[in-house]
Amino acid sequence: MCGxxxxxxxxxxxxxxxxxxxxxxxxxxxxDYNVAPTKDVYVVLxxxxxxxxxxxxxxxxxVLRWGLVPSWAKTPEGGARLINARAxxxxxxxxxxxxxxxxxxxxxADGYFEWVTGTQERQLEEEGRRKRPRKQPYFVTxxxxxxFAMAGLYEFWRDRTLPDDHPRAWWTTCTxxxxxxxTADLAGYEGRGPRSLSEIHPRMPVMMTPDRWDAWLNPAxxxxxxxxxxxxxxxxxLLRAYPVGTAVSNVQNNGPELVTExxxxxxxxxx
Numbered sequence: 304m305c306g307x308x309x310x311x312x313x314x315x316x317x318x319x320x321x322x323x324x325x326x327x328x329x330x331x332x333x334x335d336y337n338v339a340p341t342k343d344v345y346v347v348l349x350x351x352x353x354x355x356x357x358x359x360x361x362x363x364x365x366v367l368r369w370g371l372v373p374s375w376a377k378t379p380e381g382g383a384r385l386i387n388a389r390a391x392x393x394x395x396x397x398x399x400x401x402x403x404x405x406x407x408x409x410x411x412a413d414g415y416f417e418w419v420t421g422t423q424e425r426q427l428e429e430e431g432r433r434k435r436p437r438k439q440p441y442f443v444t445x446x447x448x449x450x451f452a453m454a455g456l457y458e459f460w461r462d463r464t465l466p467d468d469h470p471r472a473w474w475t476t477c478t479x480x481x482x483x484x485x486t487a488d489l490a491g492y493e494g495r496g497p498r499s500l501s502e503i504h505p506r507m508p509v510m511m512t513p514d515r516w517d518a519w520l521n522p523a524x525x526x527x528x529x530x531x532x533x534x535x536x537x538x539x540x541l542l543r544a545y546p547v548g549t550a551v552s553n554v555q556n557n558g559p560e561l562v563t564e565x566x567x568x569x570x571x572x573x574x
Contacts, residue, residue: 304504304506304507305386305415305479305481305507305508306340306387306416307339307415307416307551307554308338308412308413308415309335309337309338309412309415309416309442309561309562310332310334310345311334311335311336312334312413314326314328314330314345314364317345317347317364317411321347321362321409321516323347323363323364324361324363325352325362326364330364330365330366332344332366336551336557336562337551337554337561339369339554340369340386341369341370341383342368342369343367343368343369344367344410344477345364345365345366345410346364346367346408346409346457347365347409347411347520348362348363348408348409348457349362349363349521349522350363350522367408367476368474368475368476369478369479370385370476370478371386371388371398371402371457371476372458372460372474372476373397373401373458373460374458374459375397376460379460379462379474379476385478386478386479387480387481387506388403388478388479388481389480389481389482390480391482393456393534399456401458402456402457402458402478403530405525406457406458406522407456407457407519407520407524408457408520409452409453409454409516409519409520410452410453410454410455411450411452411453412451412452413451413562414444414451415442415443415453415508416440416441416443416551417443417503417544418439418440418552419440419441419497419503419504420438420439438549438552439549439569440546440552441503441545441546441547442545442546442562442564443544444542444543444544444562445541446491446540446542446543447541452513452516453480453509453510453511454508454509454510454511454519454533454534455477455478455479456477456480457475457476457478458476459473459474459475460475461473461474479509480508480509480534481506481507482506482508482509482534483501483506484501484503484507485499485501485536485539485542486499486500487499487539488540489540489542489543489544490540490541490542490543491543496544496545496546497544500542500544503544509536510537510541510542511533512541515533519533547561547562547563547565548560548561548569
């Protein structure tokens with residue numbers, strides 16, 4: 304699962320990393336260390352430029368809303384629930400299959416957050432007591448400090464209650480593709496804390512390594528087998544995970560301190 308992530312890189316940096324050819328400076332987002340569903344986010348996509356007169360796709364840095372609204376949806380309310388698409392079924396689900404075939408993107412991040420239930424709270428859950436569990440957040444990020452490019456899909460939705468010239472007549476939304484979490488040792492594992500991503504959560508975003516970017520973004524890549532291969536897990540050992548303060552659990556909190564590594568978890572965990 305991916306329900307929260309950090310994205311602090313400047314658009315000027317992203318245009319260089321992803322070899323972006325078109326970006327509108329008016330679409331500039333502030334660094335966000337607590338990106339939550341329904342927020343506006345940066346995505347990288349290959350698509351012809353509207354009114355350019357050319358059908359050739361151009362690599363663009365765009366701002367989309369996180370939470371996919373299918374083109375056939377009657378209202379946009381369901382978008383907050385479609386923040387993730389499972390790689391194993393994305394080609395079959397009506398909400399995602401058309402976007403998989405033609406509207407794929409990369410969602411740049413510093414890394415993502417995942418929560419582990421504390422030991423005492425886990426015991427209460429197992430005993431059936433109705434107490435909201437406290438959870439220790441972990442930040443998962445590339446070990447080498449590179450950008451975490453999450454595989455994504457995007458879609459257009461037309462609000463028929465508004466005139467064509469209304470700024471909210473068209474919604475452009477996105478979702479993060481997820482897969483089974485890695486079971487191999489995390490980079491830098493030294494016998495403390497979670498040994499693998501699967502010990503933190505059974506799901507993780509699909510991490511697209513640079514050698515897959517062009518094929519994933521290319522609208523001409525439509526063969527299901529090719530797309531399935533692109534969604535295969537990347538090589539192991541590229542990611543590390545470390546505990547961060549529980550302040551990130553409140554979506555209203557924001558700032559670089561949310562990704563500061565703690566010497567030890569704030570909440571006692573199972574590790």
